Amino acid sequence: MTVTVLAYGAGNVASVQFALERLGATVRLASDPTEVAEAERLILPGVGHAAYAMDRLRALGLAETIAGFPRPLLGVCLGQQLLFEATDEGGNTPMLRLIPGRVRSLPPNPALPVPHMGWSKLSIDRDDPLLEGLETDAWAYFVHAFVCPDGGATIARADYGGPVPAVVRSRNRWGCQFHPERSSQTGARILRNFLELPA
Amino acid sequence: MTARRIIPCLDVRDGRVVKGIRFEGHRDMGNASELAARYRDQGADELVFYDITASPEGRTLDYGWVRDIARLLDIPFCVAGGIRSVDQAARCLDHGADKVSINSPALERPDLIGEMALRLGSQCVVVGVDSRRSGDDWIVHQYTGDATRSRSAQRRTMDWITEAQTLGAGEIVLNCMDEDGVRHGYDLTQLAAARARLTVPLVASGGAGSASHFLEVFQQADVSGALAASVFHTGALPIPRLKAFLAGAGLEVRP
Numbered sequence: 001m002t003v004t005v006l007a008y009g010a011g012n013v014a015s016v017q018f019a020l021e022r023l024g025a026t027v028r029l030a031s032d033p034t035e036v037a038e039a040e041r042l043i044l045p046g047v048g049h050a051a052y053a054m055d056r057l058r059a060l061g062l063a064e065t066i067a068g069f070p071r072p073l074l075g076v077c078l079g080q081q082l083l084f085e086a087t088d089e090g091g092n093t094p095m096l097r098l099i100p101g102r103v104r105s106l107p108p109n110p111a112l113p114v115p116h117m118g119w120s121k122l123s124i125d126r127d128d129p130l131l132e133g134l135e136t137d138a139w140a141y142f143v144h145a146f147v148c149p150d151g152g153a154t155i156a157r158a159d160y161g162g163p164v165p166a167v168v169r170s171r172n173r174w175g176c177q178f179h180p181e182r183s184s185q186t187g188a189r190i191l192r193n194f195l196e197l198p199a
Numbered sequence: 200m201t202a203r204r205i206i207p208c209l210d211v212r213d214g215r216v217v218k219g220i221r222f223e224g225h226r227d228m229g230n231a232s233e234l235a236a237r238y239r240d241q242g243a244d245e246l247v248f249y250d251i252t253a254s255p256e257g258r259t260l261d262y263g264w265v266r267d268i269a270r271l272l273d274i275p276f277c278v279a280g281g282i283r284s285v286d287q288a289a290r291c292l293d294h295g296a297d298k299v300s301i302n303s304p305a306l307e308r309p310d311l312i313g314e315m316a317l318r319l320g321s322q323c324v325v326v327g328v329d330s331r332r333s334g335d336d337w338i339v340h341q342y343t344g345d346a347t348r349s350r351s352a353q354r355r356t357m358d359w360i361t362e363a364q365t366l367g368a369g370e371i372v373l374n375c376m377d378e379d380g381v382r383h384g385y386d387l388t389q390l391a392a393a394r395a396r397l398t399v400p401l402v403a404s405g406g407a408g409s410a411s412h413f414l415e416v417f418q419q420a421d422v423s424g425a426l427a428a429s430v431f432h433t434g435a436l437p438i439p440r441l442k443a444f445l446a447g448a449g450l451e452v453r454p
Contacts, residue, residue, distance in 0.1 A: 014295035018270045047292070048320035078320075113400040113423060115322045115369055118201030119244055119453045139202065139453045141275055143297070143322045145369075159200060182275045182297060 001025040001195045004039035008060055010053035011045030012181070016076060019181035023192050033065040040199045041071055046078030050103070050146070051090035053078055066096060072197040073173045074130075080168060080175025081148055089146050099170045101149030109161045115145040120158040120178075122166050122186070128155045130174050130193050131167065138186040140166065140178035148177060202453040203417050203445065204244040204424030205438055206402060207431045209234060210251045211280075214264065217251070218429045228432040231264075232271060238431065239272055241438040244453055246272065247300065247372075247426060250280025251344040259287050262294045269295020277325055280344075283307075285314045292323060300325035300372060303341040306352045306359075309366055316367025321399075325370045326363040330356040330389065332377050337389055340376060356389070361396050371397060372426060374404035382408025382430060390420035402426050410436060410444040417450055 003020055007013045007029040017027045020043075030036050044066065046053050057063045066073065075083050087093050087103035095103070106114050119139045124131055142158065148165040150157070156167035158178070167190075168175040174194070180187030209216045209231055216228040228234070235246055248268065250260040259281040268276060279300035282288050288299045299319075305312050305326055315324045329340045337356035342348040352359075360371050373393050375386035385406045394401050400423035403416045407427035416425050430436045442452045 012292060012295075012297070014266065014293060015269055015297065018295060019273065021270075022273070047323065048318070052318075108398070112200075113398060115399070116201065117322065117370060117400050118204050118423060120201050142201070143275075145322065179275070179297075182273065184273050188273060 002028065002040045003043060003195060004028045004030050004036060004041070005043045005045060006036060006062065007031050008053075008056045008062060010048055010056045011079065012047050013045055015179075015181045016043060016045045019187065019191055020195070023188060023195060025195055031060050031062070033061045036062060036065050037069065039069075039071070041194065041197065042066075042069055042073045044073065044075040044079035044082065046076065046082060048078065049089060050078060050081060050087045050095065051093045053082060054093060054095055057082075063096060067098060069172075071172060071199045072194060074194050075173070075175040076181070077144060077177060077179055080177050081146060083168070083170070083173060083175050084148055087146060098173055099153045099168060101151050103146050103148050106145055106147050107161065112161045115143055116160045116164065117143045120160060120164070120166075122156045122158060124156045126155050128167075128169055129197055130169065130190060131156060132193050133189055134186060140180070140183040140186050142166075142178045144177060148175070200451055201423065202244065202451050204402070205413070205441060205452070206245045206247055206424050206426040207238045207243050207438075208247045208249065208404065208426045208428045210249045210428060212250070212252050216432065218432055232267060234432065235268055236271055238438065239274055242442060242453065243274060243438055245274060245424065246276040248276065248278050249300075250278075253281030257281070259283070260291070262290055265291055265294040265296050279325075279327060283311065285311070285318050288315050288319060288323070292319060298323050298325050298370070300327045302327040302329065305363065306339065306341050306354070309362065312363055312366040312368055316369070321367050321369035324368050325372055326360075326368040327372045327374065328356060328360055328363070329374050329376050332389075343376065357392060357396055360393055364397055364399050368399060370400045370402060372402040372404055375406060378406025381406065384408065384412040385416040385420070385425070387415060387419045390416060390422055394421050400424070410441050413441060414445060414448050414450070417445070
């Protein structure tokens with residue numbers, strides 16, 4: 001099992017890499033568009049500010065490479081958000097436009113601190129190979145202050161003062177709002193499922 | 200909703216976990232990696248590693264050691280100790296840490312909080328606050344890892360936590376030093392006062408001695424997480440037993 005993790009200077013590359021290595025995968029770190037385009041499967045990690053991440057992707061010439069990538073692609077945390085059209089983060093930041101809809105800030109709620117930081121239960125909306133074998137009420141570790149639109153791409157949700165699209169899918173592209181690399185057995189199962197998707 | 204987080208804290212010196220009473224007289228509690236793996240397997244929700252002598256000694260923590268921990272853990276962890284620049288914080292994250300916690304350096308130069316939040320995102324930036332009662336109020340202390348240098352930072356705790364949040368902190372860990380290591384329970388009054396002033400998650404620290412102390416701090420101070428050290432390191436309160444107790448009392452915890 002070989003997987004390429006995009007090392008573009010705005011992701012928690014090491015923790016994703018280690019989680020994949022714990023599963024026995026061969027991990028390549030890449031930022032060169034040609035190398036990325038040839039990957040067997042691709043993970044787009046992301047932490048920090050969406051505008052900074054998009055600047056990095058564009059500076060490295062990776063935005064089109066990701067859009068044209070034909071095999072399994074998984075965006076993690078900010079990497080999931082980047083798949084959508086635009087975000088409120090930084091005012092109005094255009095993103096990769098691979099899934100329709102706009103990412104918005106979590107609404108203020110006196111009872112719920114922001115960022116949404118901690119373990120929340122997943123509720124699976126529809127069967128998908130990425131979610132194969134997960135228990136009902138699987139727990140996952142979230143850290144985010146912006147939330148993806150809850151639309152047709154959502155395949156699993158968490159609840160944090162409203163629906164939080166926790167796993168999304170559009171064709172060969174998946175996203176996890178939570179951190180599978182830090183979500184214990186739930187996360188390990190999802191990463192293993194991703195590694196086993198037909199490439 | 201999120202599950203209430205149970206967070207063992209490992210105070211580390213030279214790769215060994217140590218624990219003191221009211222920040223003095225450290226005792227050896229075991230190897231850091233071994234304890235980390237044990238807590239992971241017992242269902243800890245997150246771990247915090249403090250290199251307690253880094254800040255007083257004017258150095259930063261060992262990145263190789265951060266990497267070793269990151270390979271081992273499949274739960275989030277935060278590192279702290281002598282991180283005084285954005286680059287040092289970024290290197291901790293590059294080596295696999297999920298969050299960095301800053302304490303004395305943030306008091307020396309509060310703008311560090313905002314600089315870290317801008318580059319790394321607020322969600323990675325934890326501000327640790329050591330607080331001690333002073334009359335009817337609470338005052339921040341700094342350099343608490345070294346008994347000979349520990350001193351008042353001349354700031355009110357409630358002012359400092361709100362300033363830290365405004366500057367970009369994504370989480371506050373409030374360590375109530377009067378309770379630290381004595382296991383008589385968390386400082387519920389102080390933590391509830393802090394919770395009322397914050398919109399970011401608040402983690403309680405200092406004073407846990409029994410399962411009921413955790414229940415009280417979640418119910419009465421509404422904190423997102425509770426951090427503890429000696430009660431876990433000594434084996435006095437195994438995490439599975441604590442979580443079963445909290446679940447039995449109606450709190451949401453991750454099994």
